[in-house]
Amino acid sequence: xxxxxxxxxxxxxxxxxxxxxxxxxxxxxxxxxxxxxxxxxxxxxxxxxxxxxxxxxxxxxxxxxxxxxxxxxxxxxxxxxxxxxxxxxxxxxxxxxxxxxxxxxxxxxxxxxxxxxxxxxxxxxxxxxxxxxxxxxxxxxxxxxxxxxxxxxxxxxxxxxxxxxxxxxxxxxxxxxxxxxxxxxxxxxxxx
Numbered sequence: 001x002x003x004x005x006x007x008x009x010x011x012x013x014x015x016x017x018x019x020x021x022x023x024x025x026x027x028x029x030x031x032x033x034x035x036x037x038x039x040x041x042x043x044x045x046x047x048x049x050x051x052x053x054x055x056x057x058x059x060x061x062x063x064x065x066x067x068x069x070x071x072x073x074x075x076x077x078x079x080x081x082x083x084x085x086x087x088x089x090x091x092x093x094x095x096x097x098x099x100x101x102x103x104x105x106x107x108x109x110x111x112x113x114x115x116x117x118x119x120x121x122x123x124x125x126x127x128x129x130x131x132x133x134x135x136x137x138x139x140x141x142x143x144x145x146x147x148x149x150x151x152x153x154x155x156x157x158x159x160x161x162x163x164x165x166x167x168x169x170x171x172x173x174x175x176x177x178x179x180x181x182x183x184x185x186x187x188x189x190x191x192x
Contacts, residue, residue, distance in 0.1 A: 051108035072129035131180035
């Protein structure tokens, strides 16, 4: 394991346990077996460490993307399953990625959003085919809500989860999109 990897592993564990704001560079260094000042030989600071962890999350999501499918509902199931797989196999990283978005500072935030756009566009494209007529903004809301559901087990405190929780989360997420089967309605018709 390289020194960068040791630092990232230590930071991931500490950010997961105590949050980005709850951890200092010296603590990351100590957990990685180096001095806090030695961190700066590898990273510009805590923000770059967080950005690197976010890059790893996006890399895992992009690598897990299924091949495009001529059957959009099958593709949606595959997108859901790959997202649940990401959350279940990368619990700490998924939890940090989910809850620390506001901690990411510029220019890292802009770069992360640019990288993530490719992943989100794949979801929007698939949902547009499955449920035509919905505005992109509404589809983005549905995607964020379903992804929060799929992350719910990974972001809860505690160790591990039952083996069958991934299937349950996938099924719940798939069913949550069924609300889009109805034609788009105004916010007042939706009770908002």
